[in-house]
Amino acid sequence: MNHALIPLAAAETRIALRSPLLCLLTLLTATGRTLATWHEMPNWSVATVDTATSTLLVGAAVMLAANLATLRDRRADAVELTGPLPVRPQTRTLAVLLAYPPVAMVYAAIAMGVQLAGMLVGSRPIGHFDTRELLSGVLLVGLMAVLGTAVGRWAPNLFAAPVGILLFFWTLMQFPQSWLLPVVPYLKLAIEPVRPPAWHLVYVTALILVAGTAALLRHSRPLGLVLASVGSAAAVAVATVMTLHSPAAAAAARVGDLRKTTRSVTAGADHCETYDTTRYCAFPSYAGWIPLWRGSVEPVVAAVPTAFRRRLPDVTQRAETGTFDPAVTDRSVLTTTSWGRNGAGQDSRRALAAQMAAAATGFPWGTRHGAGPAGCDASGQARTVVALWLIGQTEEPLPATSTRMSVRTDGGDLSDREVPTSDLGAVRYGQAELAYARRLMARSEARERIRANWSALTDPATTVDQALPLLRLDRTAASRTPEGTPCD
Structure with a gap:
């Protein structure tokens, strides 16, 4: 299996790099956000959060692309053709996991880099530039690639991934302040820029491991993989507790929702x-x-x-x-x-x-x-x-x-x-x-x-x-x- 995994992962990487959907939405993300922010002076406290959130489009593209790569096994007569091969479904799943998330994360980093470079033209940036916000956007794309693979294994249907993307966006719209989301579009506090620390990045990384092991557990459950999934779930729990109870998260909770109309528009301008x-x-x-x-x-x-x-x-x-x-x-x-x-x-x-x-x-x-x-x-x-x-x-x-x-x-x-x-x-x-x-x-x-x-x-x-x-x-x-x- 190990001898087959490397060339198979290399082949999947080449396919991912040439994915029209991934390339197109990366281009749209970079150019669209650059044009949208071209006439606005950047505040890094907000711009880094918005830039990370913009990678949702790249994430949606790779979720579909990774899902389609996983669903090759379900195409017409594919099961009969691949069944006798020595490369088992678990190996093919692992090859997709090794190829699509890294490629998509590189594309997301490029899209964010173009946006940030555009914000520097003719500008006087202010605010706090936090690389952790940008890393959350990169990890978000990796998570969506892994989720696309897991959905392809556990719900092998062409409609499952699009429905999952819609649910993902719906969750962000309904709970924009929850730190249980992989990326948090709000609190993007331009007025009082308080965000939780790096524990949230650990939380997102643990989510990636959980989703990845879930995809591999679809076909076999060796002891090592089961232990890895248990460890990933434990990491998610620990990171969740540390994020929600961190001093920065507590400070953000005290700030409250700045959209409330009871707050004076000039409160905090001190x-x-x-x-x-x-x-x-x-x-x-x-x-x-x-x-x-x-x-x-x-x-x-x-x-x-x-x-x-x-x-x-x-x-x-x-x-x-x-x-x-x-x-x-x-x-x-x-x-x-x-x-x-x-x-x-x-x-x-x-x-x-x-x-x-x-x-x-x-x-x-x-x-x-x-x-x-x-x-x-x-x-x-x-x-x-x-x-x-x-x-x-x-x-x-x-x-x-x-x-x-x-x-x-x-x-x-x-x-x-x-x-x-x-x-x-x-x-x-x-x-x-x-x-x-x-x-x-x-x-x-x-x-x-x-x-x-x-x-x-x-x-x-x-x-x-x-x-x-x-x-x-x-x-x-x-x-x-x-x-x-x-x-x-």
Whole structure:
């Protein structure tokens, strides 16, 4: 048996390397995730977990491929042809186990390597890079290859492996926080990155041994194999206990589910740094992005007269879900847990700069909505020009647009309305204000003129026509009549 095993395993390895399904899904995993993350700045605390989870596609491919390799014995007349051969079914099963898991693990490592290399392009990574998370993705693929082989022996049916894959994905969706899964897509705590230690890798390795011995036990049960299966099961039990009772797992349990809406969106944003007059508060693992926020906000703050800068809000990071604490949101502009790169950074910089510009000129900002959810119109107001000019200190301001959406009226009914969407939030303005702001951006003396007349220019009652002499601009365009509720 040993003499036949080596060439048989080598043949199975060559077949596995050329598997169209495995090659295709590896390519899709690498390219799909690279494209999906190309415009997002990586946080390793999250990215390593997501990268490991992405190998599920490679695992599904190898589970099917290993299952089909095992089912060769069940094809038409295969039993009659292979029965008289000296190579027994157990040897053929062992050959598949020696070939498909290592090949798939190499493919998974390549797919993850391509993803990680793509995340380094034009980025400023933050967070904790944990190789154990990546190893869990590699072991996951190995486990699914072994499971495909075991299913092929114990349930020799073409439908068994696809059903097993569906159950595998269903389990991940239903119990995303369970450390009894081979890969845990959640808790991927970007805010408080707490994950159990290497015991989980021991647990997954033991699962591979259990599934492998189960596949070999289908046809014969020698004492050594039985003892190996018992030892593997014991290793699973020990690793399970050590994982669930490790200090890191206990800390993760205390953190709780960050998706709960009772949690404040800014809870945990307690790493604060103050530069000049602006305070920046981030979740600890995001502190490395504070320089990016400063690069967006400081040009706006520097353009505001010194006497007015201390009235400007802080910059505070927020989670995607939760409740808004007025004690924080009333004195802070909010930034999220994402930041653009490779061309998308301009949108992130513009969005943060626009909030500060809105706050400086008296417009609603952050979670505030002037004139309710339907927004307001700032056409013809001098402060609109100033706000757009302030945004232009960081990025080129954009024209205002509108989106049709359902908003709740004062009576509580839903009504379809055109809601303005602009750099200033739910604030509508026209081409005239934008044109004047762009003319100011091209003039070196604009900053001096705006600072000298700041109070008048940011007064909602001051019109664009009244501001033109103060800004030393000629009247080249007329502001349109405000639509809907004027901003006050």
